[in-house]
Amino acid sequence: MTASRVLVVEDSPDVRALLVEALRDEGHEVLTAADGLAARAALAPGREAAGVDLVVLDLMLPHVDGSVLLAEIRRAGEVPVLVLSAKDAVYTKVDMLRLGADDYVTKPFDLAELTARVEALLRRSAPPAAAKPAPLVHGPLSLDPAAARVRMDGAEVALTATELRLLYLLLASPGQVFSRPRIYEAVWEEPFVGDDAAVKTHVSNLRGKLREAAPALDPIETVWGLGYRLRAL
Structure with missing residues (x-):
């Protein structure tokens, strides 16, 4: 599919590097933020990440919690958000979906599954390339x-x-x-x-x-x- 711009918000340098490499291997342009404040600044109107096609968002972040960022992202627009977290409790997953997350992947994760879920989210959010379906x-x-x-x-x-x-x-x-x-x-x-x-x-x-x-x-x-x-x- 066409290359997209993805913002990875993850405080672990190792996990962040792994995600960047995997997403770039899929042909996407990848931006990063290492904490909640950096992500908030990057997504502000007029900044580079304001026009991203998808956000991969860790929940446990320094300075601004991922759930707070998710709520802010959803209030600002409809960009797809894939939440990435070590919290695997069902109620946490449901809470994030209710806040507006489009998908939820728990750590440790299978890299192939995560990139497949990113591709699926991007496909679902992309406008139809051919004839538009009728209202x-x-x-x-x-x-x-x-x-x-x-x-x-x-x-x-x-x-x-x-x-x-x-x-x-x-x-x-x-x-x-x-x-x-x-x-x-x-x-x-x-x-x-x-x-x-x-x-x-x-x-x-x-x-x-x-x-x-x-x-x-x-x-x-x-x-x-x-x-x-x-x-x-």
Whole structure:
């Protein structure tokens, strides 16, 4: 795929060097930050890293914690973020996904898996190169894939790249029930291995944003024991 610009935020020199080498071997331009303050400065408007295509973010950072940086990055825009951490507790993973992380990899990690996840995130966030898919409309809910814009009852809703793909999947087949494994394989573009925390958290985030735009409406329905579908609006 086309070379992208990746910011690696990691305080360990050895891990940072390993990530830089692996990502450059994949053809990407790699920028680095060794602590939270350096990352915050690098991502500030007008700075070199402000236009990166993806951030690989360690959680345990000096000066500014990675979770704080993640929240700041998400408030500022929709750049994909892959969280990298030695914390492997499920609740930590879920918390980071709720804060807006697009993926989560625990240390120690397999380098091939990490680079594959980076490539998958970049593919999902890249605009379509060929013909743009037509806008989808479901009652007061609409999604324009070409512009990456979502409106709910007239109000524009800001979604991450993963949330957009999830919503597009549901909107393309309103009324159809999608299981969590099927959603994972369609949205994340990799085999489902039994951990549905990412799906549940991203569905919850998406539902929360749509409800915030139109509190009286709740377009995503949980079909207990089966999965999710769009309800009639």
